[in-house]
Amino acid sequence: MAEALSVSQALNLAKASLNKVSATIVGEVSELSDKPGYKAVYFTLTDESSALSCLMWRNSFSAAGVDIKQGKLVEVSGIFTVYAAKGRMNFDVKTIKAAGEGDLRLKVAKLAKKLEAEGLMEASRKKPLPAFPAAIAVVTSPRGKAIHDVLRTLRRRFPYAEALVCGVLVEGAGAAASIIQGLQAAQQSKAELILLVRGGGSYEDLMPFNDEKLARAIAASSLPVVTGIGHEPDNSIADMVADIRASTPTAAAERVVPNSQELASALDRLQASMTHLLTNKLDQARAKYERLLERPVFTNSAHFFAAYDILLEGASLRLTQAIPHRLAADEAFIKSTGSKLSGLASRLILPYQNSIALNAAQLESLSPLKVLSRGYSIVFDEKDHVIDSVDKVDLDQRISIRFADGIISGNVADKQHAQLKKAGDKD
Numbered sequence: 284m285a286e287a288l289s290v291s292q293a294l295n296l297a298k299a300s301l302n303k304v305s306a307t308i309v310g311e312v313s314e315l316s317d318k319p320g321y322k323a324v325y326f327t328l329t330d331e332s333s334a335l336s337c338l339m340w341r342n343s344f345s346a347a348g349v350d351i352k353q354g355k356l357v358e359v360s361g362i363f364t365v366y367a368a369k370g371r372m373n374f375d376v377k378t379i380k381a382a383g384e385g386d387l388r389l390k391v392a393k394l395a396k397k398l399e400a401e402g403l404m405e406a407s408r409k410k411p412l413p414a415f416p417a418a419i420a421v422v423t424s425p426r427g428k429a430i431h432d433v434l435r436t437l438r439r440r441f442p443y444a445e446a447l448v449c450g451v452l453v454e455g456a457g458a459a460a461s462i463i464q465g466l467q468a469a470q471q472s473k474a475e476l477i478l479l480v481r482g483g484g485s486y487e488d489l490m491p492f493n494d495e496k497l498a499r500a501i502a503a504s505s506l507p508v509v510t511g512i513g514h515e516p517d518n519s520i521a522d523m524v525a526d527i528r529a530s531t532p533t534a535a536a537e538r539v540v541p542n543s544q545e546l547a548s549a550l551d552r553l554q555a556s557m558t559h560l561l562t563n564k565l566d567q568a569r570a571k572y573e574r575l576l577e578r579p580v581f582t583n584s585a586h587f588f589a590a591y592d593i594l595l596e597g598a599s600l601r602l603t604q605a606i607p608h609r610l611a612a613d614e615a616f617i618k619s620t621g622s623k624l625s626g627l628a629s630r631l632i633l634p635y636q637n638s639i640a641l642n643a644a645q646l647e648s649l650s651p652l653k654v655l656s657r658g659y660s661i662v663f664d665e666k667d668h669v670i671d672s673v674d675k676v677d678l679d680q681r682i683s684i685r686f687a688d689g690i691i692s693g694n695v696a697d698k699q700h701a702q703l704k705k706a707g708d709k710d
Contacts, residue, residue, distance in 0.1 A: 294367040301363035306394070308374065309358045309382050311350050314537070326351065328374075337361075339376035349389065358382035359498065368497035388486070391493045395520055398495070403502045409526045410507040412539060413475045415655065418445045419539060420469030420506070421478045422462060429511070429532040436533050441540035447472050453481040458491035463500045470505050476539055479521065480511040480532035488535050492519035501525055511535025530579045563703035671699050 310328030317324045325340045351357055368374045381389040398404060406487065425448060437446055451465035452458040469477045477481050492512050502524045510525040510582040511532040515708065522528040529535035546706050575581065647653055662670040670676055676695050683692045
């Protein structure tokens with residue numbers, strides 16, 4: 284019979300034996316203790332029937348870069364060990380990584396961080412949606428439930444928009460490339476925005492929407508892209524880089540178009556509000572108009588011209604006073620000027636007065652009238668021609684004789700030639 288061992292001896296023997304057993308284990312994290320300051324992270328892995336306590340030293344856990352949480356499926360590698368003080372077996376984890384879907388999620392998370400660092404998820408690069416799109420491109424499977432939900436929602440909410448369906452693969456190896464082609468076709472159409480949708484599925488089914496090339500194609504789209512992929516909890520990289528992310532295909536369709544019934548109700552409210560505002564405006568204008576009509580300027584025409592009448596009266600008074608004053612001043616000026624002119628004329632004429640008097644005397648002595656006053660007369664024929672010879676007169680001819688104090692007329696009864704004496708003749 285073997286010698287009996289103490290508890291400590293037995294546990295140390297078990298520990299030495301278990302330390303030689305290494306394994307790779309897949310399980311679901313059911314419990315987790317990750318407290319700052321602890322040298323190790325403690326968690327429990329479970330399956331359908333068993334649980335395994337695990338620990339991982341802090342430096343190894345940090346180097347692994349795995350974000351573990353309860354319910355997450357992980358794959359660990361390490362050795363079994365025994366904690367002798369408590370008689371408890373642990374699995375000493377050397378490496379850890381996400382298993383199955385967990386591994387996919389880790390890859391997606393790393394890609395998301397990469398694209399976020401490049402700015403593809405920045406809110407500043409998100410394009411706004413048109414308020415009333417006339418044409419909408421729907422990129423999805425033409426045979427899935429999502430396309431029917433989207434078309435039904437668009438018809439119900441905004442039947443004026445035209446839906447352009449770009450049929451693509453949304454699942455499988457070639458789905459990402461097919462979706463990229465669908466986005467390119469949508470941008471070449473007359474659409475104003477793009478709906479990228481698909482129904483629910485497993486995480487693996489939705490992996491095409493976590494493709495890096497697809498993410499870059501969405502970010503580079505010339506049209507706004509609205510995603511509705513899977514169900515409410517699902518969130519793909521396509522959702523992150525899209526301009527708008529909706530929880531489901533139906534929610535995406537509701538997001539891009541207004542509700543026509545709500546629009547009609549809003550228009551009715553606006554019409555009522557505008558009618559009310561215009562009515563109030565007209566009432567205010569009418570009241571103002573009536574107040575203006577009551578003003579004296581409109582009720583009494585004399586009031587309107589009163590100020591002008593006062594101005595006219597003042598102007599008339601000034602004119603009445605100004606004209607006589609002006610005329611008197613002008614009259615005085617004329618008299619003064621006339622006196623000056625008379626004096627100036629007298630001084631100018633004075634040198635010529637004697638010459639004028641002498642010439643006037645000479646003219647007067649030569650005047651026929653002066654000769655007539657000395658007893659002479661002038662004979663005229665019927666045509667008032669002067670008769671200066673007997674030969675120019677016929678018997679019985681009508682003649683006129685001009686004296687200094689009058690004229691006599693008559694017919695010639697006789698004519699005789701006078702015997703003129705010559706110098707030296709004796710009587």
